[in-house]
Amino acid sequence: xxxxxxxxxxxxxxxxxxxxxxxxxxxxxxxxxxxxxxxxxxxxxxxxxxxxxxxxxxxxxxxxxxxxxxxxxxxxxxxxxxxxxxxxxxxxxxxxxxxxxxxxxxxxxxxxxxxxxxxxxxxxxxxxxxxxxxxxxxxxxxxxxxxxxxxxxxxxxxxxxxxxxxxxxxxxxxxxxxxxxxxxxxxxxxxxxxxxxxxxxxxxxxxxxxxxxxxxxxxxxxxxxxxxxxxxxxxxxxxxxxxxxxxxxxxxxxxxxxxxxxxxxxxxxxxxxxxxxxxxxxxxxxxxxxxxxxxxxx
Amino acid sequence: xxxxxxxxxxxxxxxxxxxxxxxxxxxxxxxxxxxxxxxxxxxxxxxxxxxxxxxxxxxxxxxxxxxxxxxxxxxxxxxxxxxxxxxxxxxxxxxxxxxxxxxxxxxxxxxxxxxxxxxxxxxxxxxxxxxxxxxxxxxxxxxxxxxxxxxxxxxxxxxxxxxxxxxxxxxxxxxxxxxxxxxxxxxxxxxxxxxxxxxxxxxxxxxxxxxxxxxxxxxxxxxxxxxxxxxxxxxxxxxxxxxxxxxxxxxxxxxxxxxxxxxxxxxxxxxxxxxxxxxxxxxxxxxxxxxxxxxxxxxxxxxxxxx
Numbered sequence: 001x002x003x004x005x006x007x008x009x010x011x012x013x014x015x016x017x018x019x020x021x022x023x024x025x026x027x028x029x030x031x032x033x034x035x036x037x038x039x040x041x042x043x044x045x046x047x048x049x050x051x052x053x054x055x056x057x058x059x060x061x062x063x064x065x066x067x068x069x070x071x072x073x074x075x076x077x078x079x080x081x082x083x084x085x086x087x088x089x090x091x092x093x094x095x096x097x098x099x100x101x102x103x104x105x106x107x108x109x110x111x112x113x114x115x116x117x118x119x120x121x122x123x124x125x126x127x128x129x130x131x132x133x134x135x136x137x138x139x140x141x142x143x144x145x146x147x148x149x150x151x152x153x154x155x156x157x158x159x160x161x162x163x164x165x166x167x168x169x170x171x172x173x174x175x176x177x178x179x180x181x182x183x184x185x186x187x188x189x190x191x192x193x194x195x196x197x198x199x200x201x202x203x204x205x206x207x208x209x210x211x212x213x214x215x216x217x218x219x220x221x222x223x224x225x226x227x228x229x230x231x232x233x234x235x236x237x238x239x240x241x242x243x244x245x246x247x248x249x250x251x252x253x254x255x256x257x258x259x260x261x262x263x264x265x266x267x268x269x270x271x272x273x274x275x276x277x278x279x280x281x282x283x284x285x286x287x288x289x290x291x292x293x294x295x296x297x298x
Numbered sequence: 299x300x301x302x303x304x305x306x307x308x309x310x311x312x313x314x315x316x317x318x319x320x321x322x323x324x325x326x327x328x329x330x331x332x333x334x335x336x337x338x339x340x341x342x343x344x345x346x347x348x349x350x351x352x353x354x355x356x357x358x359x360x361x362x363x364x365x366x367x368x369x370x371x372x373x374x375x376x377x378x379x380x381x382x383x384x385x386x387x388x389x390x391x392x393x394x395x396x397x398x399x400x401x402x403x404x405x406x407x408x409x410x411x412x413x414x415x416x417x418x419x420x421x422x423x424x425x426x427x428x429x430x431x432x433x434x435x436x437x438x439x440x441x442x443x444x445x446x447x448x449x450x451x452x453x454x455x456x457x458x459x460x461x462x463x464x465x466x467x468x469x470x471x472x473x474x475x476x477x478x479x480x481x482x483x484x485x486x487x488x489x490x491x492x493x494x495x496x497x498x499x500x501x502x503x504x505x506x507x508x509x510x511x512x513x514x515x516x517x518x519x520x521x522x523x524x525x526x527x528x529x530x531x532x533x534x535x536x537x538x539x540x541x542x543x544x545x546x547x548x549x550x551x552x553x554x555x556x557x558x559x560x561x562x563x564x565x566x567x568x569x570x571x572x573x574x575x576x577x578x579x580x581x582x583x584x585x586x587x588x589x590x591x592x593x594x595x596x597x598x599x600x601x602x603x604x605x
Contacts, residue, residue, distance in 0.1 A: 180598070183564025184523055185304070212557035212594035216519040219488055245598040253516035260487025260517070290516035294484070294549040
């Protein structure tokens, strides 16, 4: 049986734009988030408080955070890789943050230049400060179904890292198939292992569609009880490990499937498609959403 | 082992429809020798069935005008079936004369679609197919039946599962060995797929069912997964996702064979098909068509230098 309601976490403005080649002007980012705020989405990941040296696309994090309309009932989490980023985020008005772990040592080394244990130490500093400020923290685990460097990732490792982040105080753990290589079999196996350590109500899936498997993977996640799914409007965000390949699953295609299953999301698909059209025009690119593509009969 | 434990079929037969359904819905007319080359390449991938062409009037489907030459020109690999579409008795005879050893008939669960597509009612079309089925039976030629619009119709919108079951039963009763249920405009989702299959499975044995999913709304793999979770063990697909949707300009159509195989491999389900060689065949035809592949697996693999 499927969950009756699914919370859709919109990651387009952060994960999506971060992996788009063209740097998007601040007003466009703000408009994107404002439009998303009108679609019924309850969580919109707004930006990342990371050094602009590493992620130029997110250099305007403070302006974006200050410039967006923050509607009541909607959460606007931001990424905070360390204490410094956390403090900057709070100063800019953030009320929720996210930290990014990984189930792969090599990926962690290449991505943030330290070991998994060292990264968790950094995060614990953020956790302490967040707890003191009553700020909820969402934890991400990357490479849960495979790593671009290590290849296969053991489900035990994913469960271990997830457990550590949950025990630290993350209210939710988003399990990311970072390179999209997972299939319904590996997704099910991984979730079975993680669900022994973290309650299913605190789990989310973050699937990439690089091999076209995202919706099938999300379907099995729903079947085992997961009810939080990350997605990116218009499927923004390519894959940095496979040039020209796609990345995030498109929010429109996800919502279409959930609607068809009679699962409540609160999201207005038409308004979502309109938002996708807006950002694709601004980025001068075609949408990665098949629903959007099919619906455009002009 | 993995697939047995999960209740999924151990083996799934993939029916490759690229050379027919795929090319038929591509704008560029492909020369005969390229079609033959594509089919010959597909014959070497392990695919057990490759839909070759359509013996329909070239006035209606110019892409398939060279049906005789294609049928006669391809290499026939042992253990591989090469079905062809035969809309009526005339097409059937022509197909047999050209060497066909398996044929398909195309019904629909929608009256409007039947009228717009083949200019007759469902009942009238069944009459034509019965003539084909009768001749086929006399000649020991297997017939596959397709039911279009199984999850929705571009003209009528919603289609009842009961209607799909009724048309499927008519085709099965006349002797079709397999019924391929087509989500013609790709509007289906796992919910509607499940409901439709539940209704059809009351009338047709599971082993005689196939699903033919279009990826127009990105739902194909999720729908196929749902079908195989219910025990369906035959899946239609098209190399490189050839074949757009004639009802939604610019939108995609058939699900890509590569993406289906990738999922089935990951599930530990045997297909007998070599994914790498399918990707190569896909690369060949996309180059000939001067278009990008619709397969995400191919896209990702070519760009990581795996190909």
